[in-house]
Amino acid sequence: MIPTPDLSHLTKVDYDRVYEPAEDTFLFLDGLEQDAEHIRSLHPTVCLEIGSGSGCVSTFMGSILGPTGALYLCTDINQHAARCTVATGRQNKIPIDAINCSLTSSLLPRLRHSIDILLFNPPYVPTDGEEALDAQASGNISGAWAGGLSGMEITNKLLEEVNDLLSPKGLFYLVALKQNDIPAICAMMQDAFGLKSQTIIQRRAGREHLFILRFERQYVG
Numbered sequence: 349m350i351p352t353p354d355l356s357h358l359t360k361v362d363y364d365r366v367y368e369p370a371e372d373t374f375l376f377l378d379g380l381e382q383d384a385e386h387i388r389s390l391h392p393t394v395c396l397e398i399g400s401g402s403g404c405v406s407t408f409m410g411s412i413l414g415p416t417g418a419l420y421l422c423t424d425i426n427q428h429a430a431r432c433t434v435a436t437g438r439q440n441k442i443p444i445d446a447i448n449c450s451l452t453s454s455l456l457p458r459l460r461h462s463i464d465i466l467l468f469n470p471p472y473v474p475t476d477g478e479e480a481l482d483a484q485a486s487g488n489i490s491g492a493w494a495g496g497l498s499g500m501e502i503t504n505k506l507l508e509e510v511n512d513l514l515s516p517k518g519l520f521y522l523v524a525l526k527q528n529d530i531p532a533i534c535a536m537m538q539d540a541f542g543l544k545s546q547t548i549i550q551r552r553a554g555r556e557h558l559f560i561l562r563f564e565r566q567y568v569g
């Protein structure tokens with residue numbers, strides 16, 4: 349069993365400003381643990397998490413692959429999240445580089461087709477579009493959940509970049525809610541980019557029905 353990262357260095361003051369790991373985060377860890385052998389077998393060298401928040405997920409990935417097993421990169425629009433991510437890595441002896449930016453704005457085109465493991469637990473809660481725009485502009489904790497129309501406004505922006513980011517063997521893991529319309533997400537990724545998808549784990553948590561989806565290139569032959 350892969351241990352849940354030690355988060356004892358984070359305090360209520362941190363969680364006033366940064367998303368506190370919750371059911372979605374823990375389902376993400378469970379899905380990655382279930383896929384750990386598959387992930388290791390690909391010998392990934394570059395992992396990128398978008399929206400790393402506390403840093404819990406990338407630190408967990410560091411436990412799967414080892415502290416020197418890969419380069420761990422994270423982005424977040426919330427500058428406090430970037431600090432917490434680095435601190436969580438340090439607390440668990442996983443070196444993580446965190447960048448305070450939106451999605452991949454500071455990484456593309458340099459890292460084109462270089463990401464072996466791409467992770468995103470996005471702001472997925474359906475809200476009105478203006479709330480999502482304000483949350484994105486503020487870079488504060490509201491950006492952790494406000495997802496705009498169908499909860500997909502931020503996720504859709506990343507989906508457009510996934511094919512450019514992934515290496516030939518790359519895997520993309522995404523957290524989604526049932527209301528995000530998972531069949532439509534999977535159909536779009538298949539039709540637009542030829543990326544096949546699979547639900548690796550799902551769970552009901554209160555009113556939310558959460559899914560962890562995995563996307564990868566489809567090789568025929």
Ligand SMILES: C[S@@+](CC[C@H](N)C(=O)[O-])C[C@H]1O[C@@H](n2cnc3c(N)ncnc32)[C@H](O)[C@@H]1O
Pocket residue numbers: 367368369370372373376398399400401402403404405423424425426429449450451452469470471472484488491492493502
């Ligand atoms: C649901 S929280 C997930 C946090 C953490 N990965 C976890 O699983 O606990 C979503 C995170 O995405 C970040 N975020 C929202 N919009 C973003 C954007 N455009 N670019 C980068 N990060 C973003 C938020 O600040 C927040 O930290």
